[in-house]
Amino acid sequence: MKKIFTIILLCIFCVSLIGCSDKMSAKEAEELAEAHAERAIKALEDAQNVADTVSTDDVPVVEEKLSESDDGSYEDYISSLSRNDAKTLDLIDSAIGKLLDSKVNYYYKYTSEGVDDEQFQYKYWIKDNAVKILFLDDEKLSHDITQNFVYYPVFGESGKYYCEHRDMAYCYAGKGPFGSVDFDEYYQMNPHEWYDFLGSNYYYAYEDIVDNYKYYVVDFKKDSLTYRAWINNWNGWPIKILVYEDVEEEPLESYMFDDFKLKIDDINV
Numbered sequence: 001m002k003k004i005f006t007i008i009l010l011c012i013f014c015v016s017l018i019g020c021s022d023k024m025s026a027k028e029a030e031e032l033a034e035a036h037a038e039r040a041i042k043a044l045e046d047a048q049n050v051a052d053t054v055s056t057d058d059v060p061v062v063e064e065k066l067s068e069s070d071d072g073s074y075e076d077y078i079s080s081l082s083r084n085d086a087k088t089l090d091l092i093d094s095a096i097g098k099l100l101d102s103k104v105n106y107y108y109k110y111t112s113e114g115v116d117d118e119q120f121q122y123k124y125w126i127k128d129n130a131v132k133i134l135f136l137d138d139e140k141l142s143h144d145i146t147q148n149f150v151y152y153p154v155f156g157e158s159g160k161y162y163c164e165h166r167d168m169a170y171c172y173a174g175k176g177p178f179g180s181v182d183f184d185e186y187y188q189m190n191p192h193e194w195y196d197f198l199g200s201n202y203y204y205a206y207e208d209i210v211d212n213y214k215y216y217v218v219d220f221k222k223d224s225l226t227y228r229a230w231i232n233n234w235n236g237w238p239i240k241i242l243v244y245e246d247v248e249e250e251p252l253e254s255y256m257f258d259d260f261k262l263k264i265d266d267i268n269v
Contacts, residue, residue: 074201088204092216092231096195099236104192107264111256112188125267126190129155132267133186134164146171150181151269158182162269191238191257198227207233215239219247235262 081089105127112120123134134149152159160177163170189197198220205217208230220227226247230240237260242251 077203085204088216091233092202092204092218095216095231095233095236097236098234099191100195102262104190105264106190106260106262108191108260109256109258110188111254111258113254120188122186124190125264127264127267130267131155131159131187132269135186146173147176147178150186151177151267152183152187156183188255194229194238194241194255198222198229202229210239213239225252237262 078086078089107123107125110120110122110124121136123136125132125134131152132149133152147161147163149162149164150159151162158180161179161181162176163173163178164175165171199222202218202220205219205228208215208217210230214233215230216233217228217230220229224245226244228242228244228247228251229238231238237257239257239260241255243253243255244251
């Protein structure tokens with residue numbers, strides 16, 4: 001590179017010195033050209049040395065914009081969805097909306113498995129602000145009183161114990177009512193309340209088929225936990241909710257809402 005640059009400079013100076021040949025000898029002209037060429041090469045080397053000392057860290061880098069921002073906001077998640085996934089979220093919104101727009105008037109079998117595999121299983125009837133909860137395992141209030149359901153005539157307030165069986169001799173102390181029971185002694189959130197608790201922001205995971213019914217599986221994020229819900233594609237009923245710290249690990253808790261029936265008749269007590 002240096003030789004080429006030297007030759008170019010010599011040619012330039014030779015051309016420029018032709019017009020000055022009557023003022024200096026050929027040897028003097030050649031010496032002058034070589035001197036100028038050496039100074040030019042020295043200047044080029046100095047410039048290259050300066051460039052070599054510049055750190056690439058000082059050079060700004062233009063990065064490609066990611067589909068999601070660093071904070072992973074829900075708005076960025078929505079904007080990054082494909083057309084098909086965005087359409088799926090519209091269908092999920094519509095299904096959930098059907099349930100939330102309806103009255104709290106349904107029957108379901110509720111199963112919860114919490115810490116240490118402790119399991120609770122009940123049948124729920126909820127209508128017109130009243131709640132009936134039937135235990136799948138009978139309980140005894142005392143040695144002579146068997147009760148197997150509670151009835152809360154007013155949602156959120158205390159209720160009474162009762163006993164019912166096809167063979168009423170089973171309820172040897174009578175049908176009741178018996179002692180009072182606090183509302184939160186047995187009551188657990190119904191599907192309407194679950195949606196209110198989880199909020200409206202969710203992340204679509206996949207579709208699943210359970211007992212020939214189609215369900216959308218979605219993740220709600222809340223308090224560093226993931227609530228994964230199986231939502232019926234037509235009526236928005238959440239048949240199952242699993243709670244995770246990490247969805248790749250075993251769930252911390254599970255909540256099942258089986259055998260549901262919307263729009264029940266009057267609650268029998």
